[in-house]
Amino acid sequence: MTTIQAAAIRIISAGMFLALAVSPICAQTESAKLKKDDGSVYDELAKAPKKAAARRNPLENDPEAVEAGANLFTLHCAECHGATAEGGRKAPSLRADPVRRATPGTLFWILTNGVVRRGMPVWSKLPEPQRWQIVSYLKSLPSAEASN
Numbered sequence: 001m002t003t004i005q006a007a008a009i010r011i012i013s014a015g016m017f018l019a020l021a022v023s024p025i026c027a028q029t030e031s032a033k034l035k036k037d038d039g040s041v042y043d044e045l046a047k048a049p050k051k052a053a054a055r056r057n058p059l060e061n062d063p064e065a066v067e068a069g070a071n072l073f074t075l076h077c078a079e080c081h082g083a084t085a086e087g088g089r090k091a092p093s094l095r096a097d098p099v100r101r102a103t104p105g106t107l108f109w110i111l112t113n114g115v116v117r118r119g120m121p122v123w124s125k126l127p128e129p130q131r132w133q134i135v136s137y138l139k140s141l142p143s144a145e146a147s148n
Contacts, residue, residue, distance in 0.1 A: 052106065
């Protein structure tokens, strides 16, 4: 074996060692990044400002608001969230516990502002009473566990 061949083998060996040593570090970094980017779709609920979350639904005692909200949901939301809000290919279940626990004001804020980075449009152009009707409908739904 010549000196050049020996040097080449050492360089290749060092490169392989470095690749093997760095690979797990890169994998851990990528894994951490995925976990960070792959947060729960329900994390958006926590982003509602306190003032918005504290808002009360002015239609909460209106028996017609739930029915009107169901019609609006069918028209504007069911395509993504499923016919009965069970979730679909494009959007999460709105019968899940995080949504059930969310305040009416939080749901109204999400409807108003959307979750654009996840594909939910902004519904601020929908009249405010109609957004509250959708909130009334969502709050009337049984939990995902109750409907199974």
